[in-house]
Amino acid sequence: MAKTRRPPRIGDAPVFRNTMIAVVLALVALIIIAPLAVIGYEAFSKGIAYFGKTIANSDTRHAILMTAMTALIAVPINTAFGVAAAWAITKFDFPGRRLLLIVIEIPFSVSPIVAGVAYLFVYGLQGLFGEALQSADVKILFALPGIVLASMFVTAPFVARELIPLMQAQGRDLEEAATSLGASGWRTFFFVTLPNIKWALLYGVILCNSRVMGEFGAVSVVSGNIRGQTNTLPLHIELLYHDYNAVGAFAAASILAALAVVTLIAKVALERRGAGRVRRPSLAGTAPDISETTP
Amino acid sequence: MKIRLDTVVKTFDTFRAVHGVSLDIESGELVALLGPSGSGKTTILRMVAGLEFPDGGAIYFGDENATDIEVRHRGVGFVFQHYALFPHMTVGENIAFGMKVSKTRRSAAEISSRVEHLLRLVQLEGLQDRFPAQISGGQRQRVALARALAVDPKVLLLDEPFGALDANVRRDLRRWLRKIHDELGITTLFVTHDQAEALDLADRVVILDKGKIVQTGTPEEVCRAPASAFVMNFLGDANRLKVTVSGEKAQIQNVTFDAPDIADGPAELFFRPADVTWREDGHGIQATIARVIDRPDSRRVLALTVDGQPIEFDAAPEFPFRADAHGFVEIRRPRVYPA
Numbered sequence: 088m089a090k091t092r093r094p095p096r097i098g099d100a101p102v103f104r105n106t107m108i109a110v111v112l113a114l115v116a117l118i119i120i121a122p123l124a125v126i127g128y129e130a131f132s133k134g135i136a137y138f139g140k141t142i143a144n145s146d147t148r149h150a151i152l153m154t155a156m157t158a159l160i161a162v163p164i165n166t167a168f169g170v171a172a173a174w175a176i177t178k179f180d181f182p183g184r185r186l187l188l189i190v191i192e193i194p195f196s197v198s199p200i201v202a203g204v205a206y207l208f209v210y211g212l213q214g215l216f217g218e219a220l221q222s223a224d225v226k227i228l229f230a231l232p233g234i235v236l237a238s239m240f241v242t243a244p245f246v247a248r249e250l251i252p253l254m255q256a257q258g259r260d261l262e263e264a265a266t267s268l269g270a271s272g273w274r275t276f277f278f279v280t281l282p283n284i285k286w287a288l289l290y291g292v293i294l295c296n297s298r299v300m301g302e303f304g305a306v307s308v309v310s311g312n313i314r315g316q317t318n319t320l321p322l323h324i325e326l327l328y329h330d331y332n333a334v335g336a337f338a339a340a341s342i343l344a345a346l347a348v349v350t351l352i353a354k355v356a357l358e359r360r361g362a363g364r365v366r367r368p369s370l371a372g373t374a375p376d377i378s379e380t381t382p
Numbered sequence: 383m384k385i386r387l388d389t390v391v392k393t394f395d396t397f398r399a400v401h402g403v404s405l406d407i408e409s410g411e412l413v414a415l416l417g418p419s420g421s422g423k424t425t426i427l428r429m430v431a432g433l434e435f436p437d438g439g440a441i442y443f444g445d446e447n448a449t450d451i452e453v454r455h456r457g458v459g460f461v462f463q464h465y466a467l468f469p470h471m472t473v474g475e476n477i478a479f480g481m482k483v484s485k486t487r488r489s490a491a492e493i494s495s496r497v498e499h500l501l502r503l504v505q506l507e508g509l510q511d512r513f514p515a516q517i518s519g520g521q522r523q524r525v526a527l528a529r530a531l532a533v534d535p536k537v538l539l540l541d542e543p544f545g546a547l548d549a550n551v552r553r554d555l556r557r558w559l560r561k562i563h564d565e566l567g568i569t570t571l572f573v574t575h576d577q578a579e580a581l582d583l584a585d586r587v588v589i590l591d592k593g594k595i596v597q598t599g600t601p602e603e604v605c606r607a608p609a610s611a612f613v614m615n616f617l618g619d620a621n622r623l624k625v626t627v628s629g630e631k632a633q634i635q636n637v638t639f640d641a642p643d644i645a646d647g648p649a650e651l652f653f654r655p656a657d658v659t660w661r662e663d664g665h666g667i668q669a670t671i672a673r674v675i676d677r678p679d680s681r682r683v684l685a686l687t688v689d690g691q692p693i694e695f696d697a698a699p700e701f702p703f704r705a706d707a708h709g710f711v712e713i714r715r716p717r718v719y720p721a
Contacts, residue, residue, distance in 0.1 A: 260466035263433055267453050267460040268480035268533055278479075282470040 126344055129337035141338040146315045150323035151342065156231060157306075157319060158299045161238045165299075166292050169246025174280070176247075177254040178262060188251070194243050202240045203308025206233060210309075229311035234319060237305035242295045249291030250284055257283060290357045297350040301343060383444055383536040383569050384409045385430060391438035392425050399425045401593040402439065412563050412570045414580035417590035418616065423573045424541055426590075430571060431539050432456040443536060459530030459568075461540040465522045467514040473525050474510030477501070480533035500528040503562065520551040527559075531566070538563075540572035544579060556582050577617050581605065589613055611719040614652045621658075621693050623651045623667070625718065632718045635667055635688065641718040648721045655682065657714040658695030666710030669693055674703040685711070 131138055141147065175181070176188055194202065208214045210227040220227060227233045261283065265275040281288075303321040310317040314326065320343055327336035385407040392400040400422040407413050415423040428434040430441060432453035440449045448456060467476050474497050481493045488496075501507050504524040514522055523543065530538060543559065544552040560583055563570050574580050580587045581601040589597045589604060597609040608614040611622075625632040625639070627649045632641040639651060659666075660683070668688045675682040680696045681703070687693060693711060 260462050260464060261468060263453070264460070264462060264466035264468075264529075265479070265483075267431060267433070267458060268483060268529070269454055269485070270479070270483040271454070274483050278483075279468055282468075 123344060126337055126340050129333060130341040132337075133334050137334065138338050138341075141332075141335045142342070144335070146318070147323060147327075147335070147339055149315045150318045150320045150339070153231070153234070153318060154300050154320040157234050157238050158296055160231075160235045161242065161299045162292060162296050165239055165242050165295055166246050166288070168243060169248075169250060169291060169295075170288065172247040173250035173254050174276075176251055178259055191244050191247050194241050199237075199241050199302065199304030199306075200308060203237055203305040206237055206240070206305070206309050210236075228309055229313065229317055231317070233309035234306050234317065237309045238299045238302050241302050241305050242298045245295035245298065246288065246291035249287045249294070253284055253287045254280075286357055286360050290354065293350055293353050293357070297347060300346055384442075385537060385569060385571070386442040387426070387430070387439065388442070389439040390426070390429060390436045390441065392422070392429060392434060392436050399593055400429075400436075403590075403593070403595055404439075405588060405595065405598070407569060407571060409569055410567045412560070412583065412585045413572075414584035414587045415571065415573045415590060416575070416577060416580040416587050416616075418575060420592070421590040422593035423575075423590050427539055427541055427571060427573045430537070431458050431460045433460070457533075457536045459533060459535030459538045461523075461526045461530050461538070461543055463542040463545055465514075465526040467522055467525055467529070469514055472511050472513055473501075473506065473517065476514070476525055477510075477529045477532050480529060484533060496532065500532055503531070504528045505558075519547050520555055523547065523555060527562070531568075535568070538568050538570040540570070542574055543572055544576075545574075552579070553582075559583065581617075589616065591616075608717065611650055611652060614717060614719070619655050619694065620652045621655065621695070623687065623691050623693070624721070625649050625651045627718065632716075637665070637667055639713075639716045639718060644718050644720055650719050650721050651713075652717045652719060653713045653715060655695045657716075658693070659712040659714070660695065660697060660701070661710045661712055664710055664712075666712040667693075669709060669711050671703065671705065671707045671709070673705075674701070687711075 172187070172191055176184055207228065209216060210220060210233065211217050212221065227236070261279050262275050265279040266272075270278070301321055302319075303325075306319055307322055307325075310319065310322060312318060312322055312326065314323075318326065320339060324336050324339045324343065327339060385405075387403055387405040389402040389404050390400055391398075391402055403422070403426060405426075415426060417423045425434060429436050432448070432451060436449065440447055442448060443456070453460075468479065471479065474494075477497045477500055478493050481488050481496065497510060498507075501510055504527055506521060506524055506528070509517060509521065509525075514525065517525070527540075527543075544555055547555065556579060572583070581604075584601065587597075587599065587601055587604050588595055591612050597604055597613050599607075604613060605617060608617060614620050615622075623634055625634045625641075626647070627633075627641045627644045628646045630641050630644065632639045632644070632649055632651055634651060641649065669685040670688075671683060671685045673684040675684070676699075679699070681699055681701045683695050683697050683701065683703075685693045685695070695711070
């Protein structure tokens with residue numbers, strides 16, 4: 088066989104390629120794998136029994152509960168918000184549509200600590216509604232409502248961001264078809280729109296959830312860090328660390344990391360189903376492959 | 383159901399899509415809205431459906447003013463250009479959707495027997511458990527039609543019904559749609575940019591340009607007597623020569639044509655490529671042959687008049703081609719329009 092000599096594609100020289108791959112692998116190991124491995128190692132450095140005892144500590148348990156509560160409230164609200172925003176932006180024409188698109192993205196670009204401070208100014212004692220809230224005996228800051236609000240601000244864009252490109256690609260045809268067949272708005276949403284966005288929606292919810300559970304900056308400002316009362320898991324980890332309770336901190340961190348891993352697995356599983364990827368409407372959805380039904 | 387459009391106007395932002403269109407569609411008629419892209423034909427169709435609302439004018443269904451009735455309650459069957467089948471539902475579920483959401487309650491048995499009936503009508507028996515992604519484009523088109531018919535619409539509206547299909551499938555579906563229309567007798571309005579489709583299928587063709595109706599008539603009427611140069615051009619290949627009119631006679635070289643009701647001055651002479659006879663000698667418009675394009679049933683000859691205007695005409699497959707051959711073009715059925 089004649090040896091074909093052709094010039095390598097641009098950037099395809101072996102030296103260049105191997106160097107690139109080596110650099111990337113080294114950085115991944117250094118930046119991502121090593122710290123995670125340390126968490127796992129340190130958490131169990133004094134044995135499983137000690138790990139269990141640390142987790143069973145009432146303050147840690149309370150922090151886990153706090154984080155779970157926050158997620159249970161913030162995620163559903165932000166999901167509803169995200170669906171409504173994506174629906175409004177992609178299915179209706181109204182003035183300010185483009186502006187809304189930009190505003191939704193603000194929490195992505197603003198540092199969470201800024202959000203926290205902003206909430207202080209709005210709901211704090213010296214803040215906008217501070218006196219009114221105090222006289223009504225409503226506690227927002229340094230309590231669960233404040234934590235939920237701050238978490239919601241930070242994670243507001245997640246669901247909308249997943250849905251908007253997909254719904255934009257799908258267009259309005261399906262909804263128009265359903266309506267022309269006599270379906271009401273609600274029916275159209277539940278029987279036509281929702282089934283076609285469900286994987287992307289779930290993907291957005293998972294991302295939103297993992298961010299709510301891990302949020303530190305905004306929450307640390309509004310929660311007041313009261314141990315056993317307003318500490319979420321990320322805040323509790325910091326507290327344990329400052330107490331020179333390294334094993335405790337690492338044990339709590341390992342829980343958060345485990346949550347992240349579970350999220351990651353769910354995310355990968357969903358990506359296999361086509362969520363998070365924009366597809367042509369005629370091919371989207373849950374239709375099985377042709378090969379499954381053709382005899 | 384008779385449909386009447388009364389000076390309907392629609393403007394998008396700054397762009398005027400439809401300028402005062404009035405149109406009567408008789409009950410049971412099959413009408414084509416034909417025009418180039420941007421002529422407002424789809425906007426008119428969507429306004430009849432209730433998917434858009436006119437800024438001015440009114441739309442009547444029979445004697446009822448339907449202008450402000452929303453699409454849900456208007457009782458129209460709409461077939462979308464890309465079918466808009468629900469991808470997560472089977473063919474059967476797609477067809478049943480309209481009956482399931484309808485205010486008139488139907489039993490499950492009633493719905494399934496009607497789905498079967500409709501599948502037979504559109505010749506898709508046995509496919510009800512497939513998903514839209516598993517059937518061909520032509521089949522999707524027929525499912526979309528069955529779905530639209532399932533709700534017993536007063537009017538059937540189709541947006542570029544065959545636009546996304548292969549040429550062969552298109553022709554078959556065209557004839558088939560005509561057959562279905564004749565069986566059901568439902569008032570049907572469809573939009574197309576393909577003149578062959580409109581002429582093949584419709585009882586009456588409405589030709590639109592820039593948001594206005596330029597001609598309405600049976601396929602025979604619009605073909606034999608195009609109302610303007612635009613219609614002449616749009617309906618098929620046409621040659622255009624610059625001529626001079628004086629005293630209702632158009633002249634080019636030494637040849638004159640009747641030009642009734644055309645004002646004196648420059649005008650345009652139109653004729654179809656099939657309406658030309660090439661003569662080696664004799665009289666006619668002098669021209670030189672430049673090129674020949676072969677087609678299955680004829681040869682298309684490209685020629686230039688002595689004063690450099692291009693002419694195309696169809697000749698028999700045996701037509702001998704010699705580049706730069708001189709001759710004379712004899713024109714049948716010429717039409718003169720003001721320039």
